[in-house]
Amino acid sequence: MKLLKAGPSPFVRKVLVTLHETDQIGDVDMVDVTASPVAPDPALIAANPVGKIPALVRPDGPALYDSRVICRFLDHRAQSGLYPDSRIWDTLTLEATADGIMDAAVLIIYEERFRPREQVSMDWIEGQWGKVARALDALETRWLSHLAGPLDMGQIAVACALGYLDFRHDARKWRTGRDGLARWHEAFCTRPSMVATDPMA
Incomplete structure (x- = not known):
């Protein structure tokens, strides 16, 4: 999987913390993109048409976006109980x-x-x-x-x-x-x- 991220975004950090807490940080490659609200990165738009970070590119399905969606997916994937x-x-x-x-x-x-x-x-x-x-x-x-x-x-x-x-x-x-x-x-x-x-x- 690839995580599209940019700078010190708190939404990206939320996903990164979740990856650490669920012991999945090694399963994801980090890809830096430009997340300007006026000129977003084409690679980011390809994953998320809204052009916002983070986006999680999966090899076996469409990209996931919005930190809440990504964190819920990661929690489910690891069965870590972060949504009890x-x-x-x-x-x-x-x-x-x-x-x-x-x-x-x-x-x-x-x-x-x-x-x-x-x-x-x-x-x-x-x-x-x-x-x-x-x-x-x-x-x-x-x-x-x-x-x-x-x-x-x-x-x-x-x-x-x-x-x-x-x-x-x-x-x-x-x-x-x-x-x-x-x-x-x-x-x-x-x-x-x-x-x-x-x-x-």
């Missing part, structure tokens, strides 16, 4: 919350990087950060008990989302007022899978 039946809806909702943080955080970067400076909308940027802040508050007030439980995909996704905030939006100081979430993230980041995929390493 006993708490599947909580796990999926937590993963979706984390992905929402990633989406908004990446869109802020795109707004600043790909629009002419005079066209950048600070109102739009703050609107995106509002999504991030509300999701972080929800993690702090509603999800700490789940995050403290057995490893699942919700936890992996949240850790990757928070890691991306550290990497791209450190000035926002997401930890302020969220001590429980900050402590959980610090501990989770000691996992070998997180150390191996740290974009700041």
